[in-house]
Amino acid sequence: MQIGRSEESTIAWHPSSVSLRLAPGRSVHARAVLPVRAAHRCGDGTPPARRPPRPSRRSGSTLPASVDLPDGSPRVDRVRRLLGFLVALVVAAGAAVLTWPSAFGLERTFPLAQIISFRAALAAVLVAATLLMLLFALLRPIRALALVLALILGIAGGVNVALLSGRGLGTEGFPAKTDTSLRVMTWNTAGSATSAETIAQFAVGMQADVVTLPETTIDTGAEVAELMRGMGQPMWAHHAEYGEYGITGWDATSTTVLIRPELGDYSVIQSSLDGSSNTSTVPSAVAMPVSGDGPIIVAAHAVAPREEYMPQWRSDLQWLADQCASDNVILAGDFNATLDHMTGMGVDGGTLGRCHDAASESGNGGVGTWPTDAPALLGAPIDHVMATPDWTVSGSVVMRSLDGSGSDHRPIVVQLERTGG
Numbered sequence: 001m002q003i004g005r006s007e008e009s010t011i012a013w014h015p016s017s018v019s020l021r022l023a024p025g026r027s028v029h030a031r032a033v034l035p036v037r038a039a040h041r042c043g044d045g046t047p048p049a050r051r052p053p054r055p056s057r058r059s060g061s062t063l064p065a066s067v068d069l070p071d072g073s074p075r076v077d078r079v080r081r082l083l084g085f086l087v088a089l090v091v092a093a094g095a096a097v098l099t100w101p102s103a104f105g106l107e108r109t110f111p112l113a114q115i116i117s118f119r120a121a122l123a124a125v126l127v128a129a130t131l132l133m134l135l136f137a138l139l140r141p142i143r144a145l146a147l148v149l150a151l152i153l154g155i156a157g158g159v160n161v162a163l164l165s166g167r168g169l170g171t172e173g174f175p176a177k178t179d180t181s182l183r184v185m186t187w188n189t190a191g192s193a194t195s196a197e198t199i200a201q202f203a204v205g206m207q208a209d210v211v212t213l214p215e216t217t218i219d220t221g222a223e224v225a226e227l228m229r230g231m232g233q234p235m236w237a238h239h240a241e242y243g244e245y246g247i248t249g250w251d252a253t254s255t256t257v258l259i260r261p262e263l264g265d266y267s268v269i270q271s272s273l274d275g276s277s278n279t280s281t282v283p284s285a286v287a288m289p290v291s292g293d294g295p296i297i298v299a300a301h302a303v304a305p306r307e308e309y310m311p312q313w314r315s316d317l318q319w320l321a322d323q324c325a326s327d328n329v330i331l332a333g334d335f336n337a338t339l340d341h342m343t344g345m346g347v348d349g350g351t352l353g354r355c356h357d358a359a360s361e362s363g364n365g366g367v368g369t370w371p372t373d374a375p376a377l378l379g380a381p382i383d384h385v386m387a388t389p390d391w392t393v394s395g396s397v398v399m400r401s402l403d404g405s406g407s408d409h410r411p412i413v414v415q416l417e418r419t420g421g
Helices: 074-099 112-136 140-167 196-205 218-230 270-274 307-323
Strands: 010-013 018-021 182-186 210-214 236-241 254-259 266-268 285-289 296-301 329-334 383-387 391-398 412-418
Touching (some): 074 140, 112 140, 182 329, 196 210, 196 218, 210 218, 210 296, 210 329, 218 254, 236 266, 254 285, 254 296, 270 285, 296 307, 307 329, 383 391
Parallel strands (some): 182 210, 296 329
Antiparallel strands (some): 182 412, 210 254, 236 254, 285 296, 391 412
């Protein structure tokens, strides 16, 4: 502001106003040419208060309001995106391994072998996790990551459900038996947990021609055969037994097989009896026809895939696959393995060696046979009846009504017909 000259005139600057003090009788002519940043003194002669200097970004002090807070800085955003990408990558890799373990050669390794035994339960967990991620997607800060994870988990869950559906989630119908039909029943009875009367009644009711009974002693097997004879269906009882626990009475070291006399005479081969060629820890029984044209019958029992027995378990599966190298073989029992564990062990289109899994070819391959205290669709289908291409599957059933009979396994019955005949 330009002001007429006067020694009596003083100017007082205040932050919000300008006041003029003039000598009496003096006039002022002014026009606004205020330099905004001009420095003046206040009316009392003191300089105006200065703002404190802006703190340096390097000093670690509080940043001015015009600078983004750390959690919104570009650097933090990049870190967040990187972490989100890594999380999605890890989840995708885990889902792929659980869904297609054979693609990584891990289907028979610990602990993945144990996890994939319960594929139905795994599918349920993946679907539940998908729904949870969709719920998290309602939170804006993690929406993008949650949606990506939901997509990954949803695809994995859907593939697992599709695999189970393809193997079969259970059928109600069972074909009527014909003169040429062969019915094969297998049931891990858990030793004395299941009574001979229960076994005999079920076998007769199902008109079984062959009955394989892992974890069943020959004494129990002979009693079952006698009971069945009294019900009008006589059977011959054979068995294999070895191992130190067999001496002390642990029934898992004994496997019994019952065969109808109409199939001819049978004998368990010596290598099954002495264990020189057999499953590693618990016995299987190979019954060869001595007369007639009946099939070779292998009552199978592989050791459970506990961590300390993983090498023996893998060896047992290979031994069972080798039994299906010839023609006219029926393999039935407790494999302690699902179809996932047998990936890559088939020959000429077979599931295990040249043998095909009967349950999966007749709508029951996804039904759990163990344990009985879990719903059948959430259990592990580890008991099987298999046959070489000489036989065609016409039906199967996993019996759920016997869950309270004592055993922790469900029996499975399969009807076979001679291929081409």
